[in-house]
Amino acid sequence: xxxxxxxxxxxxxxxxxxxxxxxxxxxxxxxxxxxxxxxxxxxxxxxxxxxxxxxxxxxxxxxxxxxxxxxxxxxxxxxxxxxxxxxxxxxxxxxxxxxxxxxxxxxxxxxxxxxxxxxxxxxxxxxxxxxxxxxxxxxxxxxxxxxxxxxxxxxxxxxxxxxxxxxxxxxxxxxxxxxxxxxxxxxxxxxxxxxxxxxxxxxxxxxxxxxxxxxxxxxxxxxxxxxxxxxxxxxxxxxxxxxxxxxxxxxxxxxxxxxxxxxxxxxxxxxxxxxxxxxxxxxxxxxxxxxxxxxxxxxxxxxxxxxxxxxxxxxxxxxxxxxxxxxxxxxxxxxxxxxxxxxxxxxxxxxxxxxxxxxxxxxxxxxxxxxxxxxxxxxxxxxxxxxxxxxxxxxxxxxxxxxxxxxxxxxxxxxxxxxxxxxxxxxxxxxxxxxxxxxxxxxxxxxxxxxxxxxxxxxxxxxxxxxxxxxxxxxxxxxxxxxxxxxxxxxxxxxxxxxxxxxxxxxxxxxxxxxxxxxxxxxxxxxxxxxxxxxxxxxxxxxxxxxxxxxxxxxxxxxxxxxxxxxxxxxxxxxxxxxxxxxxxxxxxxxxxxxxxx
Amino acid sequence: xxxxxxxxxxxxxxxxxxxxxxxxxxxxxxxxxxxxxxxxxxxxxxxxxxxxxxxxxxxxxxxxxxxxxxxxxxxxxxxxxxxxxxxxxxxxxxxxxxxxxxxxxxxxxxxxxxxxxxxxxxxxxxxxxxxxxxxxxxxxxxxxxxxxxxxxxxxxxxxxxxxxxxxxxxxxxxxxxxxxxxxxxxxxxxxxxxxxxxxxxxxxxxxxxxxxxxxxxxxxxxxxxxxxxxxxxxxxxxxxxxxxxxxxxxxxxxxxxxxxxxxxxxxxxxxxxxxxxxxxxxxxxxxxxxxxxxxxxxxxxxxxxxxxxxxxxxxxxxxxxxxxxxxxxxxxxxxxxxxxxxxxxxxxxxxxxxxxxxxxxxxxxxxxxxxxxxxxxxxxxxxxxxxxxx
Numbered sequence: 001x002x003x004x005x006x007x008x009x010x011x012x013x014x015x016x017x018x019x020x021x022x023x024x025x026x027x028x029x030x031x032x033x034x035x036x037x038x039x040x041x042x043x044x045x046x047x048x049x050x051x052x053x054x055x056x057x058x059x060x061x062x063x064x065x066x067x068x069x070x071x072x073x074x075x076x077x078x079x080x081x082x083x084x085x086x087x088x089x090x091x092x093x094x095x096x097x098x099x100x101x102x103x104x105x106x107x108x109x110x111x112x113x114x115x116x117x118x119x120x121x122x123x124x125x126x127x128x129x130x131x132x133x134x135x136x137x138x139x140x141x142x143x144x145x146x147x148x149x150x151x152x153x154x155x156x157x158x159x160x161x162x163x164x165x166x167x168x169x170x171x172x173x174x175x176x177x178x179x180x181x182x183x184x185x186x187x188x189x190x191x192x193x194x195x196x197x198x199x200x201x202x203x204x205x206x207x208x209x210x211x212x213x214x215x216x217x218x219x220x221x222x223x224x225x226x227x228x229x230x231x232x233x234x235x236x237x238x239x240x241x242x243x244x245x246x247x248x249x250x251x252x253x254x255x256x257x258x259x260x261x262x263x264x265x266x267x268x269x270x271x272x273x274x275x276x277x278x279x280x281x282x283x284x285x286x287x288x289x290x291x292x293x294x295x296x297x298x299x300x301x302x303x304x305x306x307x308x309x310x311x312x313x314x315x316x317x318x319x320x321x322x323x324x325x326x327x328x329x330x331x332x333x334x335x336x337x338x339x340x341x342x343x344x345x346x347x348x349x350x351x352x353x354x355x356x357x358x359x360x361x362x363x364x365x366x367x368x369x370x371x372x373x374x375x376x377x378x379x380x381x382x383x384x385x386x387x388x389x390x391x392x393x394x395x396x397x398x399x400x401x402x403x404x405x406x407x408x409x410x411x412x413x414x415x416x417x418x419x420x421x422x423x424x425x426x427x428x429x430x431x432x433x434x435x436x437x438x439x440x441x442x443x444x445x446x447x448x449x450x451x452x453x454x455x456x457x458x459x460x461x462x463x464x465x466x467x468x469x470x471x472x473x474x475x476x477x478x479x480x481x482x483x484x485x486x487x488x489x490x491x492x493x494x495x496x497x498x499x500x501x502x503x504x505x506x507x508x509x510x511x512x513x514x515x516x517x518x519x520x521x522x523x524x525x526x527x528x529x530x531x532x533x534x535x536x537x538x539x540x541x542x543x544x545x546x547x548x549x550x551x552x553x554x555x556x557x558x559x560x561x562x563x564x565x566x567x568x569x570x571x572x573x574x575x576x577x578x579x580x581x582x583x584x585x586x587x588x589x590x591x592x593x594x595x596x597x598x
Numbered sequence: 599x600x601x602x603x604x605x606x607x608x609x610x611x612x613x614x615x616x617x618x619x620x621x622x623x624x625x626x627x628x629x630x631x632x633x634x635x636x637x638x639x640x641x642x643x644x645x646x647x648x649x650x651x652x653x654x655x656x657x658x659x660x661x662x663x664x665x666x667x668x669x670x671x672x673x674x675x676x677x678x679x680x681x682x683x684x685x686x687x688x689x690x691x692x693x694x695x696x697x698x699x700x701x702x703x704x705x706x707x708x709x710x711x712x713x714x715x716x717x718x719x720x721x722x723x724x725x726x727x728x729x730x731x732x733x734x735x736x737x738x739x740x741x742x743x744x745x746x747x748x749x750x751x752x753x754x755x756x757x758x759x760x761x762x763x764x765x766x767x768x769x770x771x772x773x774x775x776x777x778x779x780x781x782x783x784x785x786x787x788x789x790x791x792x793x794x795x796x797x798x799x800x801x802x803x804x805x806x807x808x809x810x811x812x813x814x815x816x817x818x819x820x821x822x823x824x825x826x827x828x829x830x831x832x833x834x835x836x837x838x839x840x841x842x843x844x845x846x847x848x849x850x851x852x853x854x855x856x857x858x859x860x861x862x863x864x865x866x867x868x869x870x871x872x873x874x875x876x877x878x879x880x881x882x883x884x885x886x887x888x889x890x891x892x893x894x895x896x897x898x899x900x901x902x903x904x905x906x907x908x909x910x911x912x913x914x915x916x917x918x919x920x921x922x923x924x925x926x927x928x929x930x931x932x933x934x935x936x937x938x939x940x941x942x943x944x945x946x947x948x949x950x951x952x953x954x955x956x957x958x959x960x961x962x963x964x965x966x967x968x969x970x971x972x973x974x975x976x977x978x979x980x981x982x983x984x985x986x987x988x
Contacts, residue, residue, distance in 0.1 A: 526977045527955035550824035552975040554797040554845045556923060557669070558618055558860045559874035559883060561916060562904040568919070568980045575980075583951075 003185040005071060006255040007178050008213065010078035010093060012121055013103035014111035014470070018133045022103060022165035022174075023061075023079055029171045030063040030075070032243060060096075060211060060257050061244040067179050075178060076213075076257035078198075080117075086345060087474060088293045089325075091120055092198040092273045095289055096213035096257060099127040099182030101174065102153075106132050106140035110148040110437065112411045112472035118153050127182050130160040131174060136167050144438055152437065185215070185255030192283035193217025195252075195260075195276040197227075202267050202321040206237075210260040210270055212252065215287060217278070220251040224279035225262060228286045232269050233279050234262035267324045293325050295343025296404065296475065297350055297454065298387040300331060300368035300497065301357070302339030304592065308363050309338050315361030316340055319353060326353055331388075335497040335579055335591040336366065341388060347454060366592045368497050372451045375402040375478050389499040392485045395536045401501075402478040403449050407432075410444040410461070412469040417442060419464045427452035428503060447476060451501070486540075488514055489532045490522070493582030497591055507533070511541035514594070519543035521590045526551075529584055545584075615877065616665040616859045617692065619684065620870030621673035622646070622888055629740035630768070632802035634872035634886040635671045642888060643680060646870070649892040650684075653869050654691055656900050658878065660865075663692035665856035666699040674707030678715035685719025698855040700725055700764075705743040708751035713758045723762040723854070724755055725795075731785045732778060735771050740806065752789050762852060764793035769830065770823045771799050772807075772816040779826055780833065787837045792852040796830050797845050798823050824973055831969065843924045844972055861924055863917040868901070875901045879908050910937035915986035918945070919979040927959075927966025934963075940986040948981055 013019040027033040063075040080093045094100065100121040104110060121128050130153075132145045146157035161177055163170030187194075199211035212219075219225065223236045240248040241258040252258045264270060273290040277283040303312045316328050327343040344350040350370065357363055377383040377400045378393060386392050408429075412420050417434075421444075424431055429448035437443050448457075453473070461469045486507050488498035498518075502510055511533025519531045524546040533541040556564065578585040623638035623646075624631075636642065666688055676684065688699070700723040701716060708726070716724070730736050731745045755763050765786050769779045786794055801808045801818070810816045831841055839847035843861065846854065860866055868875040872886035882901030885891050894900060906912075914937040921928035930949075934942055949965050952958035957971030957978065971978060 526957070526974055526981075527951070548974055548977065550820050550827060550973045551977045552798075552827075552844055552923075552973055554800050556844070556861070556920060557857070557874075558616075558866050558868060558876065559872065561860075561876070561920065562874065562881060562883060562906070564920075564979075565916070565983070568976065568983045571976070571980045572983055 003188050003255040006074045006076070006185050007099065007182045008076045008078070008097045008185060008255070008257055009099040009101060009178050009182050010080050010097045011101045011103055012080055012090075012094075012114075012117035013133075014105070014108070014113035014117075017103050017105040017108065017111070017114070018165045019079070019103055022101075022131070022133060022163065023077060025165050025168055025171050026077060026175065027061060027063065027244070029168075029175065030065045032061060032063045059244055060242050062241040062257060065175055065179075068176060069179070073179055074256075075175070078257070086325075086349070087116075087120065088291065088345075089199065089272055090117070091124065091289065092196070094121055094124040094126060095273075095287075096196055096198045097124075097126055097182075098184070098186060099129060099178060101178075102128050102130045102155075103133050104130065104145050104149070106135045106142060106145055107137045109141065109145055109441075110152050110411075112409045112443075112470040115152060115409055115443070116472040116474065118155075128155060129174075129177050129181055130155050131163050131170070132160050133163050133165055135162045136164045136169065148437060152435070152443070187215045188254035190216035190283065192281055193219055193276075193278045194283045194287055195219060196287050197270060197272060197274045197276060199272060200267050200270040200324075206261050207263065207265040208261075208267050208270050209246070210262070210264075210276070212258060212260050212276065214252045214254055214256045214258075216254050218251050218253040219260065219276070219278065225260070226277050226279040226282055227270065227274050228277055228283070229271050229274035229290055230269065232264065234264050237261045237263065267321055271324070293345065295325065295327055295373070295387070296346055296450065297370050297372055298341060298343045299350065299370040300333060300336070300339055300388075301328075301342050301354070301365050302333065302336040302368075304364035304366055306337050306588075311361060311363045312340070312357065312365060315357045315363055316342070318361070319356060323353075325349070333368075333497045334581060335495050335586075336368070336588070337579075343387065347458075366595055368595060369500050370454045371501060372404050372449075372454065374404075374483065374501060377401075386501075389485050389501045390496060392501060395484070400480050401483045403451060403481045403483060405447050405476040405479055406450050406453065406473040407476045408444075408446045408448055408453070408471055408473040410446060410469065410471045411437060411441060412444070412461075412465045413440055414442055416465045416469065417444075420444065420461070420469070423457075423460055423464060424448065427457060428505075448473075449479075449481065449503070450475070484535045486511055487534050488518065489530075489534060490518070490545075490581045490586070491527075491529045491584050492532075493584075495581055495591070497595070504535075507535055508540045512543075515541045515543040517594050518590070519545050521593050522584075522586050523590070524548040525584060527583075614664040614859055614864050615660045615662070616667065616856045616864070616866040617663045617688065617696075618667045618669065618856075618866055618868045618873055619650070619673075619688070620868065620873040620884075621668055621670040621676065621684075622871050623675050624670065624672050625675060626740070626742055629738075629806040630799060630802065632805050633669075633671065636888055638675060643676070645892050646888065647680070647683060647687075649895045650687060650869055653884075653895040653900055654687065656895065656898060657691075657867055659691050659693065659867075661693050663688075663867075664697050665859055666692065666696045667856040668701045670702055672704055672707060673701050674703030674712060678711045681712060681715040682719055685715075685721070689720065695720065696722075698722055698762075700854065700856060702727065703751070704741075705748040705751035708754050710754060710758075713754060713760070717758065717760075723764070724760050725764040725766060725793075726751060726755070726791075728765045728786065729768045730771070730774075731782050732774075735774055735778065735782075738771060738773055739768065749789075752791070761792060763791045764795055764854070765789070765791050766795045766797065768797050768799055769826050770819070772810075776822070776826065776829070780829065783830060783833055787834070787839075793846070793848040793854065794834060794839055795846050796834070798827060827973055828969065841925050844975060858924075861920045863913055863920065874904075876908070881906045881908055909987065911940040912987040913937070914940060915982065915984075918986070919982050922958075922965070922967050922978060922982075923972070923975050925966065925972075927964050929964050931963035937986060942986075944985045945982070948985065952978065 011019050060078045065075050066072045078093050080090050130149050149155045150157050161173050194215045196213045200208050203209050221236050221238050225236050226233050238248050238261040239252045240246050275286040303309050325345050328340045331341045332338045373385050373387045376386050378397045379399050424446050429446050432445045435443045482504045483501050484504050486502050487494045515531045515533050522545045526548050529545040531543050532539050575585045579588050622635050624635040699721045701721050702725045704727045728748045801811050834847045841847050842853045865877045871888050871891035874883040882905035883903040914933040918928050949960050953960050958967050
């Protein structure tokens with residue numbers, strides 16, 4: 001067993017700092033992928049990822065590199081998602097490595113995600129190699145980048161490698177640094193086989209493909225394997241490496257990164273972070289750091305057209321196959337019909353999944369207001385999670401509600417500090433401290449309730465800072481909060497899709513806004529119809545739907561009786577297509593319009 | 599409730615029968631009109647009369663026709679000789695003198711010779727298609743007469759002793775503002791007819807105005823329509839014209855009996871192409887084509903379109919839906935007696951809802967719409983549809 005010729009590393013960076021391009025150069029330089037085959041951004045296979053410049057799924061790749069010291073090394077590169085929604089997945093992916101390239105855009109400097117990712121890497125005790133990328137840009141500011149490295153990340157400036165993924169500058173330096181600075185695979189002496197599951201995906205023909213990092217021992221086709229987290233046993237059908245195509249090999253050994261195919265057919269059975277051992281000679285202890293991930297943000301997804309329900313159901317089931325962090329269950333709403341309650345890791349995860357349903361499955365969907373997961377403690381002591389306002393118990397039985405908070409790291413130009421602090425206050429947040437990034441930029445570290453950033457926080461941040469601000473966050477603790485369930489009622493009957501859990505101080509304002517919008521969008525009615533916002537039966541805001549002014553046909557003769565009955569009948573048929581809230585017929589698109597123009 | 603309407607009402611249970619004769623000829627089609635019409639020529643008129651007689655021969659006539667209405671088209675376009683011929687036909691089947699005999703005329707058709715003929719025939723009431731007293735608006739409607747011709751027609755009818763005259767007027771016309779309309783209304787009041795009908799412009803499918811509306815060349819303003827309705831009701835009431843239906847106003851005792859008969863779901867016999875009949879538990883409409891109608895009646899068939907048997911429930915429902923358009927409203931008691939098996943609880947619930955919403959008043963067994971309810975009579979009708987008939 002010689003692990004000294006293996007290096008496992010990853011690249012971490014802020015969005016758009018050139019991670020994917022640099023990865024491609026490394027593959028090219030090591031002849032892993034020939035230039036001809038190398039399509040732009042090889043590692044990102046999903047369209048959406050390319051378009052949004054974010055990596056959602058990680059694709060490891062194994063390279064062979066003859067180094068200057070005359071030895072041939074096996075380099076395994078893990079590509080990591082850049083967003084905090086996937087921070088657990090990132091952490092598992094980092095756990096599969098010994099080192100990380102920290103990429104900084106020479107023109108942009110350190111950004112919010114750079115900091116967040118660097119801290120994750122430090123947390124995993126990885127050797128971090130700073131790489132200042134895009135140095136050939138006219139606006140590159142190496143001096144500033146170096147200073148930020150030292151000041152913000154406490155990394156000695158002289159460790160930085162200067163590179164340009166685009167022009168291929170510094171690629172060899174990077175590879176040499178990986179060999180010199182990243183330690184060889186750790187923990188290989190453990191007596192039994194231990195393999196870290198850091199990702200999995202579903203293949204229609206072969207079942208679940210597990211992305212694996214072997215820490216100790218070895219595994220091969222025919223071995224009996226055991227998932228230590230849930231006790232599931234299976235037989236290994238095939239092992240192999242990514243080049244980046246899946247290429248079978250006889251055996252994966254300590255230090256190797258590759259894949260496993262077994263009899264397991266459901267991604268649900270394969271939890272990220274779990275440890276695989278051999279069922280014949282099982283390990284005693286799991287690798288560290290395994291935890292179950294739970295969705296943090298929920299919303300209802302409904303087909304825009306009722307007849308698309310089956311299509312949506314199919315889309316959601318397919319997406320779930322490859323994403324065990326995404327959960328769903330059927331639900332129905334009086335206003336929106338049949339749909340699904342879906343849970344996501346975070347905002348971006350939610351957005352990406354919605355976009356994939358639209359784009360890859362061609363289903364137009366409407367989403368209800370997102371909700372975070374609240375912890376509700378009722379009198380008598382039991383505590384449970386509530387992710388849907390509908391499930392919030394009667395207020396009198398509630399002793400306390402806690403809401404999740406986040407620690408946000410917000411990078412903005414100095415001049416917008418005042419406006420930014422106002423926004424944070426408006427969103428019930430506190431600014432814990434401010435750090436100067438350079439002469440023109442500051443970093444705010446803030447604590448905010450997660451539910452306050454769900455809807456428009458990022459847009460507001462971008463608009464306040466004219467696009468120059470950036471934010472990243474990690475989940476913080478749950479905090480008790482004065483939260484109430486607000487119902488929206490039409491003519492006294494609640495419209496389920498609009499119920500929400502809000503902070504008491506925000507209820508009236510939001511209630512008024514919603515009532516106004518709904519009252520405006522519902523077409524004029526025969527009777528006086530009130531749209532009200534209520535907290536536990538107490539009305540806090542109200543508006544009236546416009547009253548129908550005139551709907552009478554002037555003439556009526558003997559010959560008109562049959563004709564008029566037909567017209568009235570047609571009118572009545574039209575109403576049947578509407579949603580009935582109590583006694584009020586409302587066109588279904590009225591609700592959609594309200595949810596849309598947010 | 600208008601006193602005269604009640605006075606003229608017959609005891610419930612005895613069905614009275616009206617006679618409607620559709621005269622399908624028009625010199626020109628107006629831009630808002632969806633009634634069946636064709637251009638007159640001697641041969642068409644000859645065949646029309648022949649078929650009328652044939653159709654009359656297919657009918658089981660009651661002992662007495664209470665009211666007669668000649669509509670169109672333009673009945674007044676017939677020659678004096680033809681008017682007399684039509685009058686003779688009516689008298690032959692009506693079994694004695696009808697209580698009311700109305701004829702629709704355009705101002706242009708009101709000649710002394712025709713007036714003479716109509717008097718001789720026994721006609722008691724003239725409905726004059728005035729529409730507006732303003733040349734610009736008449737033009738916009740595609741009407742061919744001038745305001746002066748309308749005045750002249752009114753004068754001739756008055757001189758000939760026709761004291762039961764109605765003026766048809768239209769409002770919410772493209773290019774007509776509130777003042778234009780009130781001026782037209784005042785002008786009509788000044789001429790002191792016995793009856794005034796004010797029709798809010800309805801965009802009927804397949805009319806020129808409908809086409810313009812769908813092309814976006816003209817717009818509808820429902821708010822203005824509602825405002826004009828209300829202003830009209832108030833103005834006419836102040837001038838001594840009692841409103842007895844959405845669009846109809848009369849001096850005491852001058853309500854159109856023929857229309858009241860229809861709205862109270864009595865019987866009526868319709869002759870001529872496109873004419874509708876409701877008689878002896880059936881309802882049906884003649885085909886709206888002169889040639890096809892001639893062929894139908896020659897083959898011994900009539901009222902074949904939209905033919906429907908009238909169950910007690912359906913009849914009660916229609917009496918309710920169409921009766922509520924009248925100011926007097928509807929007495930539910932006799933309707934209940936007529937259709938005892940129907941779902942009256944649903945009607946009571948609906949009546950309660952309408953009353954709570956300020957759309958109807960309920961007094962004893964009577965239900966009548968409030969002014970706001972009358973403006974929404976179609977929506978009210980839609981709610982009532984199917985409650986008793988299904």
